[in-house]
Amino acid sequence: MKDRTRPSLLALGLMASLTASAAGVRSPGMLANTCAGCHGTLGASAGEQMPSIAGMDNGYLFSVLSDYKTGLRRSTIMGRLMKGYSDQEIWAIAAFFAEQPWVSTDRVARADQIRVGREIHERQCESCHEDAGRAQDDDSPRMAGQWSGYLNYALETCRDIGRRCHPNKMGERVMALSDQEIEALARFYESEK
Amino acid sequence: MTDVQRRAFLKSSAVALGAAMLGVSPGMSAATPKARVLVVGGGFGGTIAAKYLTMADPLIRVTLIEKDPVFLSCAMSNEVLSGERDLKDLTFNYRGLARRGIAVVQDEIQEIDPVAHFIRGTSGNRYNYDKLILSPGVSFRWDKIDGLTQEVAERFPHAWKAGPQTLKLRRQLEGMEDGGVFIIAAPPNPFRCPPGPYERAAQVAHYFKQHKPKSKILILDAKDAFSKQGLFQAGWKQHYGDMIEWVSGAAGGSVEGIDPKTGTLIGPVEDFPGQVINPIPHQKAGALAELAGLTDASGWCPVDQRTFASTLHPDIHVIGDACIAGAMPKSGYAANSQAKVCAAAIAAAVSGMPTPEPSYVNTCYSLIAPGHGISVAGVYALADGRIVEVEGAGGVSPSDADARIRAVEARFAHDWFRNITADMFT
Numbered sequence: 001m002k003d004r005t006r007p008s009l010l011a012l013g014l015m016a017s018l019t020a021s022a023a024g025v026r027s028p029g030m031l032a033n034t035c036a037g038c039h040g041t042l043g044a045s046a047g048e049q050m051p052s053i054a055g056m057d058n059g060y061l062f063s064v065l066s067d068y069k070t071g072l073r074r075s076t077i078m079g080r081l082m083k084g085y086s087d088q089e090i091w092a093i094a095a096f097f098a099e100q101p102w103v104s105t106d107r108v109a110r111a112d113q114i115r116v117g118r119e120i121h122e123r124q125c126e127s128c129h130e131d132a133g134r135a136q137d138d139d140s141p142r143m144a145g146q147w148s149g150y151l152n153y154a155l156e157t158c159r160d161i162g163r164r165c166h167p168n169k170m171g172e173r174v175m176a177l178s179d180q181e182i183e184a185l186a187r188f189y190e191s192e193k
Numbered sequence: 194m195t196d197v198q199r200r201a202f203l204k205s206s207a208v209a210l211g212a213a214m215l216g217v218s219p220g221m222s223a224a225t226p227k228a229r230v231l232v233v234g235g236g237f238g239g240t241i242a243a244k245y246l247t248m249a250d251p252l253i254r255v256t257l258i259e260k261d262p263v264f265l266s267c268a269m270s271n272e273v274l275s276g277e278r279d280l281k282d283l284t285f286n287y288r289g290l291a292r293r294g295i296a297v298v299q300d301e302i303q304e305i306d307p308v309a310h311f312i313r314g315t316s317g318n319r320y321n322y323d324k325l326i327l328s329p330g331v332s333f334r335w336d337k338i339d340g341l342t343q344e345v346a347e348r349f350p351h352a353w354k355a356g357p358q359t360l361k362l363r364r365q366l367e368g369m370e371d372g373g374v375f376i377i378a379a380p381p382n383p384f385r386c387p388p389g390p391y392e393r394a395a396q397v398a399h400y401f402k403q404h405k406p407k408s409k410i411l412i413l414d415a416k417d418a419f420s421k422q423g424l425f426q427a428g429w430k431q432h433y434g435d436m437i438e439w440v441s442g443a444a445g446g447s448v449e450g451i452d453p454k455t456g457t458l459i460g461p462v463e464d465f466p467g468q469v470i471n472p473i474p475h476q477k478a479g480a481l482a483e484l485a486g487l488t489d490a491s492g493w494c495p496v497d498q499r500t501f502a503s504t505l506h507p508d509i510h511v512i513g514d515a516c517i518a519g520a521m522p523k524s525g526y527a528a529n530s531q532a533k534v535c536a537a538a539i540a541a542a543v544s545g546m547p548t549p550e551p552s553y554v555n556t557c558y559s560l561i562a563p564g565h566g567i568s569v570a571g572v573y574a575l576a577d578g579r580i581v582e583v584e585g586a587g588g589v590s591p592s593d594a595d596a597r598i599r600a601v602e603a604r605f606a607h608d609w610f611r612n613i614t615a616d617m618f619t
């Protein structure tokens with residue numbers, strides 16, 4: 001996918017950096033450190049269903065966290081948490097994690113699972129999640145090296161809501177996947193580093 | 194302590210965890226440290242304070258002093274009671290922190306001199322500080338339930354500090370015959386882990402359901418309401434029918450005494466005999482805080498909630514269960530979050546920077562049965578010097594969530610444990 005410039009994001013970022021040292025403003029690190037109890041130190045998760053969030057694209061993180069806040073993106077707990085932050089703060093948090101290094105899991109799945117997963121990926125997913133899910137931009141996440149537990153959960157959630165899953169082209173494809181196919185895809189991405 | 198004294202001490206100290214690391218860590222061998230910070234208590238609060246201070250500024254010399262060689266987590270210890278988990282899974286060592294350049298020392302602190310800025314341990318060693326952080330957890334009030342003394346608690350375990358007490362309670366539950374009554378006496382607020390007694394009831398019910406299905410669980414409560422009450426009560430009913438009965442304070446559940454001879458808890462209206470009895474004592478700040486004169490009439494430590502500096506001795510910071518932290522509950526997650534705020538405040542102070550604006554979070558997951566998790570979350574900010582919950586955020590899991598979501602939350606609960614302990618010990 002192509003990078004898109006988001007004027008609103010740029011404006012927010014500028015605002016956040018201008019006011020970062022002003023009284024009453026909470027620094028990016030101060031805000032982001034509260035996430036580590038669930039997502040791991042600096043956003044590198046110890047597993048297995050809890051996603052790593054370090055090193056994701058700034059714009060992607062901002063929109064995902066905003067979507068949790070508004071409820072556009074389903075969640076068990078992120079929605080309850082993100083409602084506690086202003087848009088400027090969410091921007092600062094996103095920028096903080098975008099600067100941290102991505103850490104892949106050290107897991108590698110069985111060859112047969114990887115084969116099934118790769119085959120589905122190449123047919124249905126590679127067009128948007130290029131380079132076996134390694135590519136990322138402000139619209140879509142890195143998946144290579146992510147915990148399969150999380151990918152599984154995210155895909156099941158997407159399948160549950162079908163066409164309402166964002167983006168709906170993905171929802172349509174995920175809707176048709178079986179449990180085994182979802183598991184194979186999750187293992188495939190996890191095994192790519 | 195000078196470096197010579199420090200070396201002498203390390204040699205003499207029976208167990209100086211990570212001592213080998215001391216000489217080689219870059220933070221320690223560098224020029225004069227910016228400040229010497231001592232952290233006492235290597236639990237949910239102390240480990241994080243030590244680690245995030247070194248992350249914030251490697252020129253701060255950080256020493257973590259803990260009385261025990263390893264840490265045993267209370268969080269997830271209710272799963273030991275149900276047999277779902279081994280105590281070994283809850284045991285952590287301090288090598289990861291030593292690798293970060295933190296001097297980890299085993300000693301029990303028994304004296305604090307806030308004026309001369311030093312503390313002393315049972316080893317006889319003296320440690321000087323510029324800033325002191327205490328995260329000693331809770332201690333028990335042995336004067337609140339008639340007949341409940343520390344000795345009696347050896348036979349009727351509270352299991353509110355993980356370790357031998359947890360195993361003792363587990364063995365008693367294993368030894369109980371089918372059809373027996375297990376009684377938990379839940380303490381009044383404030384206390385460590387508000388959902389803990391109710392999660393415990395569920396975990397023990399899970400064990401009974403498999404092995405002793407005719408048994409009963411009675412919760413005698415000093416309170417009239419409790420954390421995640423609706424979710425707990427619905428979950429109990431769903432999995433265990435009416436095995437668990439809760440008696441509120443108003444209904445006579447407030448336990449006033451114990452008769453150790455007959456194994457009976459004495460209530461204001463009625464007495465309650467049980468086969469296994471788990472009286473959880475009323476609580477106050479860890480003994481060390483009291484000894485240092487850091488507690489007020491409530492038994493807890495008043496602090497500046499922006500920095501966790503004691504309002505009684507400003508160069509001593511108190512975090513975790515022991516401190517009074519506005520609207521935050523006494524939980525491991527809260528201690529973690531407070532430790533980070535405290536570390537940031539101290540790092541700023543020793544560099545002459547303005548005190549940072551704080552942000553805090555709490556989360557508590559509870560497990561009602563395998564594959565059934567629930568949670569509560571809170572986001573907090575400072576307003577007029579007090580920690581308050583940000584309105585519109587936080588709250589508990591939805592009451593109408595389906596089985597898949599409950600199962601997903603149970604897995605997130607275990608992942609929370611993986612990540613928070615990795616945050617503490619790696």
Ligand SMILES: Cc1cc2nc3c(=O)[nH]c(=O)nc-3n(C[C@H](O)[C@H](O)[C@H](O)COP(=O)(O)OP(=O)(O)OC[C@H]3O[C@@H](n4cnc5c(N)ncnc54)[C@H](O)[C@@H]3O)c2cc1C
Nearest residue numbers: 234236237238260267268301302330386513514524525526
């Ligand atoms: C059954 C149960 C279940 C729980 N479940 C959860 C949960 O799911 N989630 C959650 O967030 N919280 C949970 N908690 C609460 C959590 O355990 C506490 O809130 C947390 O431990 C508080 O951290 P702390 O740093 O204040 O104290 P602690 O973690 O207890 O650390 C205190 C440390 O200080 C040391 N110490 C004390 N005095 C001295 C001294 N004089 N010298 C040297 N060292 C000393 C102790 O040995 C200890 O290691 C649970 C608690 C219980 C009892």
